[in-house]
Amino acid sequence: MSSLDAKLNAALFSREQREIRRRLPQPSSASSETELIDFSSNDYLSLATSPILRERFLSKLNDSPDVLGSGGSRLLVNGKTHSSLETRLAEFFQSPAALLFNSGFDANAGFFACIPQAGDVVVYDEYIHASVHDGVRASRANNAQFSFSHNCLASLRRLLIKLLDERHGLVNGQSSLFIAVESLYSMDGTFAPLAEIVELCEELFPMRNAYLVVDEAHSTGIYGPQGRGRVAQLGLENKVLARLHTFGKALAATGAVVLTSTLVRDYLLNYARPLIYTTSLSNANIIAAECSFDMLENGVAENLANNLMDLVTHFLDILRPRLQSIPPSLVSLPPHLHSPDAADALNAPSPIIPIMTSQPRPLSSYLLNLGMNARPITWPTVPKGKDRVRVCLHSGNTREDVEKLADGVISWAEAIVLEQKRARKTVQRAQMKAGLDVFMESKL
Template identity: 40%
Template sequence: MSESTNFIVKALAERLHDRQQSGLLRQLSTADHLVDFCSNDYLGFARSAKLKARIQQADLSDNTNRTGATGSRLLAGQTELANQVEQQLADFYQTENALVFNSGYDANIGLMACLPQAGDTLLTDELIHASMIDGARLSYANRQRFRHNDLDDLSAKLQQANESRQQGQQVFVAVESIYSMDGDMAPLPELANLCEQYNAALLVDEAHATGVYGSNGEGLVVAYGLQDRVLARVHTFGKALGVHGAAIVGPTVLRNYLINFARSFIYTTALPPHSFLAIRCAHEHLQAQATVAERLQKTIRHFQERVLTALPESQWTTSQSPIQCLIIPGNDNARYVAKEAQWAGFDVRAILSPTVPAGQERLRICLHVFNTTSEIDQLISVLQSALANVLT
């Protein structure tokens, strides 16, 4: 390596060393031998033999003879299959149209960066996904954060934005329906009312609600009957649906706008036919699993009942979703309890500061339809012992 390259490599190594010394070094690891209390595979679709067989059959029946998209959707990557799947998604999510992106990250980056323009105001809940934050940073709009799920704080900021709004300037409010780090729900009906009161557009990331809420898994917006009062929804397929990709759904004009202005859509190679077929199959499989969401809710109730009995003094975030978070202040304490769970055979991960605020370090426990009551009871017993060691 050249002297200049050596200098840069040394600087990178020093930064990694500093992160390691602070106990925050990230590393890739596998946990195939552990009981899954970590993944976003809430419905078990990623491990479903029936869904896998459905996708394999769809691949065999596909007559395009293409393994790759060969280009962006605006060049060689557009197919009739993509059009068909997007119309099926629009019908499923009860809206006019849909546009598929390569991932939820790509969808949020594209939406947030291109929709609010210079002079517009973008109000974001302080706990939105990192992908929404990154997209907002790429926008030229005036961005403000409001306190998490705080309707009064949002109302004050909406009023302030309205008072300074010039002709043609727009106001956008961006939230998640289920928050990934706390597992709690956004007050969507109240948010929709506020947005209408102040003539603002509501953007909802449904990543952790897709497949889990709604009569057929359409998400919380449809569950509340708000689909005509939300400008854009982001549905990702790599969590509860067990495949890959994402879609932004909403009015046809939004789809056309994104095709023209969303850089993460315009300048990337399209998903291959296999991915579009998998997205279609996952939604068909979801509609064939009439009781799967009910079974998941039963698992959540059992977990919470056991926690109340075995860990009455523990502190949990307010969540009725599959994401259950045990607050364990201090990185070392949270890391210790997570390690004890892993040694006992359970894949549980600690979420440390600065990813969450200091004092809000936690275990993020994800529940699934395939977690048995015995596994849940054993996990809670391990947590009980580990917490006793931390508190003494």
């Protein structure tokens, strides 16, 4: 075995040992996967299986002169369909400019690698997506990046004050500070306190050199008027430097758009490597995205989102009381979902519902055997000790589906509790018997 092979094998073996080795799902199970109830994909509005969207897409494909490929990088080919979608999206999202990327990952990686300049600082929520980390790592702010505790305004305030104390450029406005957050966090289903972060920036940075960048990957299509996202819902369009909307989740397409100023757009066109050195989205991709945005504009998506929220409420209403008899270490909901009374705009339920458990794989397998697909999520995707089964509800799920899911979670937990009781009794009996034997022997 070559030295390289040995090292790669050792790394994979180590992951295997720690039960964190990633694997693609078996292709043989792919067909049965479609028969499973989907509690896993990010297809929140079930648009991927919408006959209306499919019909619209096929018909537009048929009518379009350009369908296949795109011919090259945006900087080298005509890209008429791309420019036209950008114009449409800038208007739809009420943004000065829009720029397409091949994926949300590319957009974040490209943006954060090139926009922060020498002397600038990047601050991000500790749960920020991997693509932001990759971008910042490649940027001139690589040695000036800091995280704050998840959604914690006090932690962010402390960090910003410390940075202002240490870096004169931030005080006199010669340097810039970027704050990266997700409007809805993909693993926790929690909302960033966007309005409060904007207020904090305005309070601490009177020179207006703190810039908020919001990743709306998981809120696109679901929140805000016509599914325009949380920034639009809160009316903060003019308070953020950039917003990212991805097409691969609720919109059942591929690609992403960065909404920003014309200057930042122009800079990205010149410096964002994942945009410059790649073949742009194919025309078919653009047509698919156009069709999905039709669904947002014509109100279909809003109806689907309302239905989705009803399902979320129903699921939590039936699960919460039944969890009370289960040890929280075995299965619990995260604090923001403990009680419907505690829910405010920030703690409102979302379609992402983490079922916290110390045994995510056995729970996920149990659900799979009952015909439900909800994936286990473990470290390093989530912090150590925060393992979970990530449940994602979809507009296409039924009330019966979510009731079946609640039944499955509870029956699994009850079986484990029973098993643990039996095991304890067996140990107790063995201990009593051992004690009795000792007693009897002492009488002999």
